[in-house]
Amino acid sequence: MSLHVSELEVHYRTLRGDVRALDGMSFELGDGEILGLVGESGCGKSTLGKALIRMDGRMRHVGGRVVLDGRELPIADDRAMNDFRFKEVSLIPQYAMSALNPTRKIRKMVGELLRSRGAALDVAELERRMDQVGLPREVLDRYPIELSGGMKQRMVMVISTLLDPSLLIADEVTSALDVSTQKAVARALLGFRDSGYVKSMIFVTHDIALTHHIADTIMVMYAGRLAEKAPADVLVKAPRHPYTRLLIDALPEVGVRYAERRLEGIAGSPPSLLDPPPGCRFRDRCPLAGDECAEQPPVAEVAPGHYVACWKA
Amino acid sequence: MMLRLDHVTKVFRIGAFGGRTVTAVADVSFDVVPGEVVSLIGESGSGKSTIGRMILGLNPATSGTITFDGRPARSGKEYYRHVQGIFQDPFSSFNPVFKADRVFAMIKESYRPDVPAREWDERVRAALRDVRLNPDQVLGKYPHQLSGGQLQRLLIARALLLDIKLLVADEITSMLDASTRIDVLNLLAELKTRGLGVLYITHDLSLGNYLAERTIVLRKGTVVEMGPTGEVFGGPLHPYTRELLSAVPRLHQEWTDAEAVETCLYHERGASGGLLEAGPGHFVACARLTTC
Numbered sequence: 315m316s317l318h319v320s321e322l323e324v325h326y327r328t329l330r331g332d333v334r335a336l337d338g339m340s341f342e343l344g345d346g347e348i349l350g351l352v353g354e355s356g357c358g359k360s361t362l363g364k365a366l367i368r369m370d371g372r373m374r375h376v377g378g379r380v381v382l383d384g385r386e387l388p389i390a391d392d393r394a395m396n397d398f399r400f401k402e403v404s405l406i407p408q409y410a411m412s413a414l415n416p417t418r419k420i421r422k423m424v425g426e427l428l429r430s431r432g433a434a435l436d437v438a439e440l441e442r443r444m445d446q447v448g449l450p451r452e453v454l455d456r457y458p459i460e461l462s463g464g465m466k467q468r469m470v471m472v473i474s475t476l477l478d479p480s481l482l483i484a485d486e487v488t489s490a491l492d493v494s495t496q497k498a499v500a501r502a503l504l505g506f507r508d509s510g511y512v513k514s515m516i517f518v519t520h521d522i523a524l525t526h527h528i529a530d531t532i533m534v535m536y537a538g539r540l541a542e543k544a545p546a547d548v549l550v551k552a553p554r555h556p557y558t559r560l561l562i563d564a565l566p567e568v569g570v571r572y573a574e575r576r577l578e579g580i581a582g583s584p585p586s587l588l589d590p591p592p593g594c595r596f597r598d599r600c601p602l603a604g605d606e607c608a609e610q611p612p613v614a615e616v617a618p619g620h621y622v623a624c625w626k627a
Numbered sequence: 628m629m630l631r632l633d634h635v636t637k638v639f640r641i642g643a644f645g646g647r648t649v650t651a652v653a654d655v656s657f658d659v660v661p662g663e664v665v666s667l668i669g670e671s672g673s674g675k676s677t678i679g680r681m682i683l684g685l686n687p688a689t690s691g692t693i694t695f696d697g698r699p700a701r702s703g704k705e706y707y708r709h710v711q712g713i714f715q716d717p718f719s720s721f722n723p724v725f726k727a728d729r730v731f732a733m734i735k736e737s738y739r740p741d742v743p744a745r746e747w748d749e750r751v752r753a754a755l756r757d758v759r760l761n762p763d764q765v766l767g768k769y770p771h772q773l774s775g776g777q778l779q780r781l782l783i784a785r786a787l788l789l790d791i792k793l794l795v796a797d798e799i800t801s802m803l804d805a806s807t808r809i810d811v812l813n814l815l816a817e818l819k820t821r822g823l824g825v826l827y828i829t830h831d832l833s834l835g836n837y838l839a840e841r842t843i844v845l846r847k848g849t850v851v852e853m854g855p856t857g858e859v860f861g862g863p864l865h866p867y868t869r870e871l872l873s874a875v876p877r878l879h880q881e882w883t884d885a886e887a888v889e890t891c892l893y894h895e896r897g898a899s900g901g902l903l904e905a906g907p908g909h910f911v912a913c914a915r916l917t918t919c
Contacts, residue, residue, distance in 0.1 A: 354804040355775075463671070492670035492830055493874040497882060520805060523876040550878055564809045566837040568860055568875055572816045577837070579813075580806035583774055 350529030666835035776807030854909030
C-alpha cells in the first residue's frame with residue numbers, strides 16, 4: 315500500500331465557526347492504483363486533495379494520520395512538508411491553465427523550478443515526456459500565452475511529474491477542456507502511471523463517466539465523509555449506496571433522450587458542514603432513509619474492496 | 628419560423644490596432660421554430676457563443692441577416708420582451724447587492740409598469756413555482772445565499788415574466804452539479820412543450836442529446852453537420868462529428884477511436900462547398916461525401 319489515510323479530519327476556520335470539510339476520512343491507495351474521487355461541489359473532495367499536499371491558511375488539521383510509502387506525512391507542518399512536495403507528492407491544480415509563470419518561456423521556467431528544488435534539468439527526459447503527451451518541442455521556447463488551454467494543461471502535467479512523485483493529485487484537470495482534449499489529457503495521465511512516472515494517483519472530478527475510464531477504484535464522498543468506495547466497474551454497475559445510485563441515474567448519456575427516458579436530479583442540497591446534523595448526512599435527501607439513519611452508519615466492507623457507509627446497503 | 632439566421636458571418640478585429648482579423652462565424656444559416664430545442668454544439672473557439680451573442684444583439688453580425696418573426700433582430704426593449712439569454716455563470720449574472728425580489732421588481736419597472744403591484748407579485752410567485760422554486764425560500768435572499776441551480780432557475784423565472792418566445796441558453800448547466808443540472812434541463816424541456824423555442828449552446832454532447840430536437844455541430848465557425856438529433860448522434864456522417872462522439876466518456880463502454888479518414892478537407896478549414904442534404908433535414912458539410 316502506498317498511501318494510508320486514517321480518520322483524517324480537516325476543518326476550515328470561518329468567522330462563524332469551524333466548517334468540517336473532512337470528517338473522519340479513512341482509505342488506502344495501492345501501488346499503481348488510480349483512485350477516482352467524485353462528489354458534488356462542497357463535498358470535500360478538493361479539500362482532501364489539498365490536505366495531502368498543502369493546507370492553506372484557513373485549513374486546520376484536527377486529527378488523523380497520513381502515511382505515504384511507510385513514512386508519515388507531516389501534513390499539519392507546512393515547512394516539514396516541503397521535503398515531500400514535488401518529490402513525493404505532487405499536484406496538478408484545478409486551474410492549471412493559469413499555473414504557469416506568464417513572464418518566462420517554458421524552458422526557463424522549468425529550469426528555475428527544478429533549481430529551486432535542488433534538481434538539475436534533464437532536457438532529454440523532459441522532451442521524451444513531452445513527446446509522450448503529444449506536445450511539440452517548440453513549446454519549450456514559447457510563453458504560456460502562446461499555448462492553448464489543452465497544451466498548458468499537458469505542460470503542467472509534465473512539469474508536476476518530472477521528479478517522479480509517488481503520489482499525484484489531479485484536481486479537476488479535465489473540467490475546463492473540450493471532449494477531445496479531455497480524452498487526450500486523460501490518456502496522458504494513464505500513460506504516466508503505466509510508464510512509472512507516478513506510482514499512484516488521486517483523480518478528483520465530478521464526472522463519473524470520465525473517472526470510470528481511467529480510474530481503477532472510485533470513491534464517492536458526501537458532505538465530508540466517505541459514502542462508497544469500490545473498484546470502478548463495480549461502483550458503476552452495482553452501486554450500493556443510495557447516493558451513488560442517484561448520482562449515476564442523474565447522468566445524461568449520449569443516447570438518453572428526454573422524450574424517451576426522463577432523468578431525475580437529486581432533490582435538496584447537502585447539509586451545511588458548519589454544524590452538520592447527527593447521523594447519516596444524506597438522510598434528508600435519501601429515498602430509503604429510516605429510523606436507524608439517525609445514527610451515523612459505519613464504513614463497512616460489503617465485498618472485497620467494496621466499502622459502503624449506509625445502513626441500507 | 629421564428630428565428631432565422633441567413634448566411635451570418637462574424638469577423639473580429641484583433642491586435643493592437645485591429646490590424647488582424649479572426650473569422651469567428653462563417654456563413655451560418657439555420658432556424659428555430661416555436662416549441663423546439665435546437666442545440667448548438669462545438670468546442671471552445673467554434674463560434675457557438677458568438678452566434679448566441681449575435682442573436683441577442685450583443686454583437687452585430689458582420690454580414691448576413693438575423694430575423695426574428697420576420698423582422699430584423701436588434702437589441703432594444705421590444706426585442707428583449709421576446710428574446711432572452713441566460714449565461715454560464717449564475718453567480719456573476721446577479722448584482723450581489725440586490726435581493727432576488729429586487730431583480731423581479733426591476734423587470735416590472737422596465738417592462739411592465741402598468742401591472743398593479745399585487746398582481747405582479749402573484750405573477751412572480753407563479754413564475755417561481757413554474758421553475759420549481761419555493762417563492763418563500765428564495766425571495767428576500769441575496770444571490771450568495773442561493774445555490775447555483777437555484778440562481779439559474781431564478782434567471783429562467785425572470786425570463787418567463789416577459790412574453791418570452793425564444794431563450795438563448797449558453798452553457799447554462801456547465802457550472803452546476805450532476806444532481807441539479809438535470810433538473811434545469813427537465814425544466815427547459817417542460818417549457819418547450821408550452822411553445823418556447825430554445826437555442827441550447829453547449830460543449831457537452833450528452834446534454835445536447837438529451838434535450839434537443841435538432842442538433843447543429845459547429846467547427847471553427849462553420850456548420851459541419853446539422854439535422855434531427857437522433858440522426859446526428861445515431862448516424863453521424865461528418866468525420867468531425869464522429870470524432871467528437873467517440874471522445875465522449877460513457878459509463879458502460881470503453882473509449883473507441885473513430886475510424887480514420889484518409890484525406891479530409893475538414894482538417895484544413897471546414898468544407899467550403901456548402902452543406903449537402905444527406906437525408907430529410909440532415910445536412911452535412913463533408914467534401915468527401917460527394918465523391919464517395
